[in-house]
Amino acid sequence: MEDALLVDWSRAQFALTALYHWLFVPLTLGLAFILAIMETIYVKTGNVIWKEITKFWMTLFAINFAIGLATGIIMEFEFGTNWSNYSWIAGDIFGAPLAIEGIMAFFMESTFFAIMFFGWDKVSKKMHLLSTWLVAIGSNLSALWILVANGWMQHPVGMEFNVDSARFEMSSFWDVLFNPNAYSKFLHTIGSGYVMGSLFVVGISAWYLLKGKDVVKAKKSIVVGATFGLITSLFLIVSGDESAHQVAVNQPTKLAAMEGLYDGHERVGIVAIGQLNSEKEIGDNQDEFIWSIEIPYALSFLGFHDMNAFVPGINELVYGDEDHHNIESAASKIAKGKIAIEALTRYKKAKKEGDTLVATTALADFRANEKYFGYGYLKKPEDIIPPVALTFYSFHIMVGLGTWFFMLFFLILYFAMLNKLDGKKMLLRLAVISIPLGYVAGEMGWIVAEVGRQPWAIQGMLPTGMATSSISVAAVQTTFWLFAIIFTGLLIAEVKIIFTQIKLGMENH
Amino acid sequence: MNIVINVFSVLKKVFYFYVEGFKNMKLGKTLWGIIGIKFLLFFILMKIFFFPNFLKENFSNDTQRANHILEKLTKENK
Numbered sequence: 001m002e003d004a005l006l007v008d009w010s011r012a013q014f015a016l017t018a019l020y021h022w023l024f025v026p027l028t029l030g031l032a033f034i035l036a037i038m039e040t041i042y043v044k045t046g047n048v049i050w051k052e053i054t055k056f057w058m059t060l061f062a063i064n065f066a067i068g069l070a071t072g073i074i075m076e077f078e079f080g081t082n083w084s085n086y087s088w089i090a091g092d093i094f095g096a097p098l099a100i101e102g103i104m105a106f107f108m109e110s111t112f113f114a115i116m117f118f119g120w121d122k123v124s125k126k127m128h129l130l131s132t133w134l135v136a137i138g139s140n141l142s143a144l145w146i147l148v149a150n151g152w153m154q155h156p157v158g159m160e161f162n163v164d165s166a167r168f169e170m171s172s173f174w175d176v177l178f179n180p181n182a183y184s185k186f187l188h189t190i191g192s193g194y195v196m197g198s199l200f201v202v203g204i205s206a207w208y209l210l211k212g213k214d215v216v217k218a219k220k221s222i223v224v225g226a227t228f229g230l231i232t233s234l235f236l237i238v239s240g241d242e243s244a245h246q247v248a249v250n251q252p253t254k255l256a257a258m259e260g261l262y263d264g265h266e267r268v269g270i271v272a273i274g275q276l277n278s279e280k281e282i283g284d285n286q287d288e289f290i291w292s293i294e295i296p297y298a299l300s301f302l303g304f305h306d307m308n309a310f311v312p313g314i315n316e317l318v319y320g321d322e323d324h325h326n327i328e329s330a331a332s333k334i335a336k337g338k339i340a341i342e343a344l345t346r347y348k349k350a351k352k353e354g355d356t357l358v359a360t361t362a363l364a365d366f367r368a369n370e371k372y373f374g375y376g377y378l379k380k381p382e383d384i385i386p387p388v389a390l391t392f393y394s395f396h397i398m399v400g401l402g403t404w405f406f407m408l409f410f411l412i413l414y415f416a417m418l419n420k421l422d423g424k425k426m427l428l429r430l431a432v433i434s435i436p437l438g439y440v441a442g443e444m445g446w447i448v449a450e451v452g453r454q455p456w457a458i459q460g461m462l463p464t465g466m467a468t469s470s471i472s473v474a475a476v477q478t479t480f481w482l483f484a485i486i487f488t489g490l491l492i493a494e495v496k497i498i499f500t501q502i503k504l505g506m507e508n509h
Numbered sequence: 510m511n512i513v514i515n516v517f518s519v520l521k522k523v524f525y526f527y528v529e530g531f532k533n534m535k536l537g538k539t540l541w542g543i544i545g546i547k548f549l550l551f552f553i554l555m556k557i558f559f560f561p562n563f564l565k566e567n568f569s570n571d572t573q574r575a576n577h578i579l580e581k582l583t584k585e586n587k
Contacts, residue, residue, distance in 0.1 A: 062536070062540060063540060066540035066544055067540075067543060069544055070544075070548065070551055077555060077560035078560070080560065080561075080562035080563065081559075081560045081561060081562065082563075084562070085578060088574060088575075088578050089578060114526070114527060117530065117537070118527070118531075118533075119526075119530075122526065122529075164575065166575050166579045341582070344582065345583040348579055348583055466581070469563040471563065475559070479555075479560070482555075482559070490547070497536070497540075501536070
């Protein structure tokens with residue numbers, strides 16, 4: 001394994017770039033559909049006010065898109081430099097979806113984006129509307145390929161390890177594409193983008209209402225935003241349930257960390273809100289929480305769709321519980337992983353020496369223990385547990401905010417329908433404040449997904465420490481700060497330009 | 510011949526569509542400026558000076574790269 005400091009800085013750099021990138025993406029995903037809906041209303045009704053509304057939100061969409069453009073490419077640079085072991089080992093699987101995404105994004109952006117922005121009054125209304133819808137669909141399809149790649153890292157399927165080239169090779173494209181982890185993650189992620197887009201429209205429209213500016217357009221916008229937000233919040237809850245089910249089945253340590261569950265049992269509740277006991281260690285008898293409020297049976301039901309289901313805790317997952325629940329201990333998996341590594345070493349040597357018989361036996365030994373391969377690099381059983389506090393609090397903040405957004409959209413829509421929104425100053429202020437909270441929720445979701453997967457780069461197959469390149473820590477530190485400065489600059493530019501456009505009002509876009 | 514003329518005419522229209530679109534931009538010019546600076550920073554400065562491809566830089570072919578990774582994967586057990 002590489003030096004821990006190098007691994008930590010490489011992880012910090014990737015986290016920084018991914019988190020910044022995710023500030024721009026969700027708004028693109030969600031606002032694109034809201035634009036398409038607004039323009040559809042314009043085309044259907046012929047009312048030019050909807051054209052002006054669409055153009056205003058399209059301007060904000062363009063700012064976000066332009067500033068966010070290519071921020072994701074940095075992560076691909078990092079794969080080649082900081083994560084070269086991972087890139088080599090997973091390149092055959094990871095490369096295909098990313099290449100499809102790159103080609104699709106290029107063609108979509110150069111054609112339909114151009115029609116969407118330059119084509120008003122130059123192409124027919126229907127052609128323009130079609131382009132707007134295709135931008136929305138295309139942006140979301142781009143996300144699909146990225147999440148197929150990420151889903152594979154969470155739950156690797158459809159591949160075989162080639163012992164000569166040291167690569168996972170794709171054995172079934174369809175298994176990779178229809179990986180249940182990938183599509184549940186895709187649906188949940190785009191759902192969060194839709195909610196973010198809705199919060200953006202609702203929040204900015206609320207600001208206009210508070211200021212008494214562009215009131216008619218703001219009211220129309222807020223109804224579209226809140227309706228889309230309410231529907232997609234429900235979609236987010238359903239997709240979140242499926243996502244949690246996939247985590248329960250394929251990544252039980254992540255689920256245990258998300259819920260701070262140390263001792264598994266049947267009929268487990270979900271902690272709605274609580275404070276973790278920071279003194280708690282694996283295997284000791286201390287309580288997990290200082291205080292907590294629990295929803296009975298909920299975790300068993302959400303995780304396994306059975307109120308009586310057994311949910312393993314951190315202790316069972318580390319130390320095993322073969323007698324009662326057929327859970328293998330991490331120590332046993334580590335031992336088998338070491339056998340796999342030793343067999344690979346023998347195979348490599350025998351191949352070099354041309355000893356076919358030994359090579360065949362070694363390969364058979366490797367295949368027999370292949371699924372534990374990654375465990376062989378772990379030092380101790382406790383290493384399989386991700387950072388519990390960070391995963392737990394990120395998950396609960398995300399869920400709490402998601403619940404609030406649903407309530408917000410409902411209340412906004414309710415009062416908008418009664419035409420009483422003008423008097424609800426507090427609610428409108430809360431809508432404005434909820435814009436940054438939407439970003440917080442999205443980032444927390446990614447922290448749960450990625451920190452919760454630790455210690456793995458590829459779940460069960462490749463620990464993060466084995467995925468990094470042997471480069472100097474100083475090089476990674478330098479680029480970390482360089483990125484921090486560049487991305488912060490971009491963020492300030494975006495916020496400043498967007499604020500200026502909002503202050504100009506909804507006219508003349 | 511007619512087909513060639515039609516294709517040429519369509520390409521000309523597409524070309525002027527883009528040219529006019531870019532010409533008439535207001536805020537778009539600032540955004541393209543930001544995109545330009547960003548591409549310069551990312552693809553010239555970052556990629557060339559800070560983000561060389563580790564395996565491409567240090568090994569000349571895939572066999573060497575595979576051996577390097579195998580070496581890393583197996584030396585952990587020694």
